[in-house]
Amino acid sequence: MQRRTRLIARMDIKGPNLIKGVRLEGLRKIGDPQARAARYYAEGADELIYMDVVASLYGRNSLVDVVRHATEHIFVPITVGGGVRSVEDADRLLRVGADKVAINTAAVHRPALIGELSRQFGSQCIVLSVEAKLRADGGWEAYTDNGREHTGRDVVEWVQEAESLGIGEILLTSVDREGTRKGLDIDLIRAVTSVVDIPVIASGGAGSPAHVAAAVSDGQADAVAVADMIHFDRINLMDLRSDLTGAGLSLRNPSAG
Amino acid sequence: MTARHVTILDYGVGNLRSVARAFEVSGASPELAETPGQAARAERLVIPGVGAFRSCVDALRAAGFEDVVREVVTARERPVMGICVGMQMLFDGSEEFGRQPGLGLLPGIVAGIPRVDAAGNRRKVPHIGWSPLQPPDAPSGAGWKDTVLGDTTPGTDVYFVHSFSARPTEPSDVLAVTDYGGYEICAAVRHGNLYGVQFHPEKSGPSGLQIIRSFLSL
Numbered sequence: 298m299q300r301r302t303r304l305i306a307r308m309d310i311k312g313p314n315l316i317k318g319v320r321l322e323g324l325r326k327i328g329d330p331q332a333r334a335a336r337y338y339a340e341g342a343d344e345l346i347y348m349d350v351v352a353s354l355y356g357r358n359s360l361v362d363v364v365r366h367a368t369e370h371i372f373v374p375i376t377v378g379g380g381v382r383s384v385e386d387a388d389r390l391l392r393v394g395a396d397k398v399a400i401n402t403a404a405v406h407r408p409a410l411i412g413e414l415s416r417q418f419g420s421q422c423i424v425l426s427v428e429a430k431l432r433a434d435g436g437w438e439a440y441t442d443n444g445r446e447h448t449g450r451d452v453v454e455w456v457q458e459a460e461s462l463g464i465g466e467i468l469l470t471s472v473d474r475e476g477t478r479k480g481l482d483i484d485l486i487r488a489v490t491s492v493v494d495i496p497v498i499a500s501g502g503a504g505s506p507a508h509v510a511a512a513v514s515d516g517q518a519d520a521v522a523v524a525d526m527i528h529f530d531r532i533n534l535m536d537l538r539s540d541l542t543g544a545g546l547s548l549r550n551p552s553a554g
Numbered sequence: 555m556t557a558r559h560v561t562i563l564d565y566g567v568g569n570l571r572s573v574a575r576a577f578e579v580s581g582a583s584p585e586l587a588e589t590p591g592q593a594a595r596a597e598r599l600v601i602p603g604v605g606a607f608r609s610c611v612d613a614l615r616a617a618g619f620e621d622v623v624r625e626v627v628t629a630r631e632r633p634v635m636g637i638c639v640g641m642q643m644l645f646d647g648s649e650e651f652g653r654q655p656g657l658g659l660l661p662g663i664v665a666g667i668p669r670v671d672a673a674g675n676r677r678k679v680p681h682i683g684w685s686p687l688q689p690p691d692a693p694s695g696a697g698w699k700d701t702v703l704g705d706t707t708p709g710t711d712v713y714f715v716h717s718f719s720a721r722p723t724e725p726s727d728v729l730a731v732t733d734y735g736g737y738e739i740c741a742a743v744r745h746g747n748l749y750g751v752q753f754h755p756e757k758s759g760p761s762g763l764q765i766i767r768s769f770l771s772l
């Protein structure tokens with residue numbers, strides 16, 4: 298049987314608001330993250346991802362309350378990222394009900410953190426968040442802080458190193474495409490999915506159901522995180538799901554059983 | 555309807571908030587048991603578990619829960635459900651990090667999901683995602699009647715996240731399976747009043763909550 302593609306609602310959070318930018322910048326307020334999360338759950342989102350986009354700035358993740366509230370009513374997996382720098386930070390988020398934590402900046406600065414987290418909590422709940430930007434030579438460089446800070450690391454090398462250190466999953470965001478609605482970066486997705494044996498969540502640039510389908514069929518992504526499309530009410534998850542099923546993808550049927 | 559009592563073993567592994575909350579919205583009054591005394595009174599018992607098999611078994615034993623689980627299952631014959639590693643621990647042992655003994659309530663071992671399929675293609679491990687539950691033999695799901703899957707339709711998707719899975723010795727203990735890239739994963743087991751689910755009903759949306767309600771009505 299064809300594996301189910303996961304359709305994930307990604308919510309970038311700044312302070313009390315769900316926000317959305319273009320190339321992770323120029324952030325626009327969308328509204329109350331709680332109401333949106335409830336709606337995406339009701340519409341059959343397979344998972345939710347919360348990213349605290351200003352966490353690195355303040356050195357901490359402020360999503361503890363948001364997650365605690367979400368897990369009262371939402372019974373699908375929740376990933377939380379932004380400002381996770383230690384086993385203690387991860388523990389705080391997992392304790393309030395997060396299923397997975399995503400790390401980027403801290404892992405880049407100290408890759409040993411990956412091993413510490415995966416030994417403590419299991420690799421299945423440690424997600425590497427990669428912010429990728431195309432280089433002039435055609436490869437991709439990993440960035441941090443919403444695509445602002447260079448790391449000097451090559452994305453393809455970095456994901457392989459992180460996999461060997463114990464990452465369980467990769468959230469791969471194309472900074473170049475993010476918020477542009479021009480389609481996901483299929484070459485980037487393919488470059489990563491062809492070198493790792495762990496699931497890859499593709500993110501950044503989905504403007505239409507066809508874009509999402511291409512990330513799966515051409516990019517071999519295991520999951521696609523959508524934001525712009527659903528936050529601006531250009532399509533709802535139920536319609537997106539049925540379009541994708543129509544395009545030949547295998548997705549779960551949330552109304553069965 | 556009065557709230558049904560369910561006891562969730564709290565032996566210091568993982569987050570029990572989602573599990574407790576899922577039982578709460580399903581009409582139960584969940585109690586977290588931190589001592590064997592609390593667990594011994596259980597009307598229904600849930601054994602959660604995440605992460606490594608060894609650390610779960612060690613923590614469960616260190617908390618003094620091994621005997622009480624056995625008693626609730628075999629002497630008191632109350633409904634008991636292990637979730638994820640909580641299911642895996644019910645078996646004789648696991649091959650994770652060398653052979654590790656389990657509780658031995660169900661015959662069989664826990665083994666890693668093969669990273670290569672029959673055709674030599676890579677299979678991604680951990681297995682993360684939604685996958686449909688199927689009865690092991692009768693496609694009708696007749697065998698699910700009066701079990702935790704009693705109100706679940708064959709083909710219902712539930713959420714899995716695991717690298718190891720159980721290989722029961724007794725085919726009759728297998729309640730549901732799911733296919734993962736050509737590998738048959740044991741998704742749920744049942745032996746009398748003892749259940750184990752490899753997936754996470756507390757993370758499987760309305761379908762998962764239905765399974766929890768069925769467990770509560772056993």
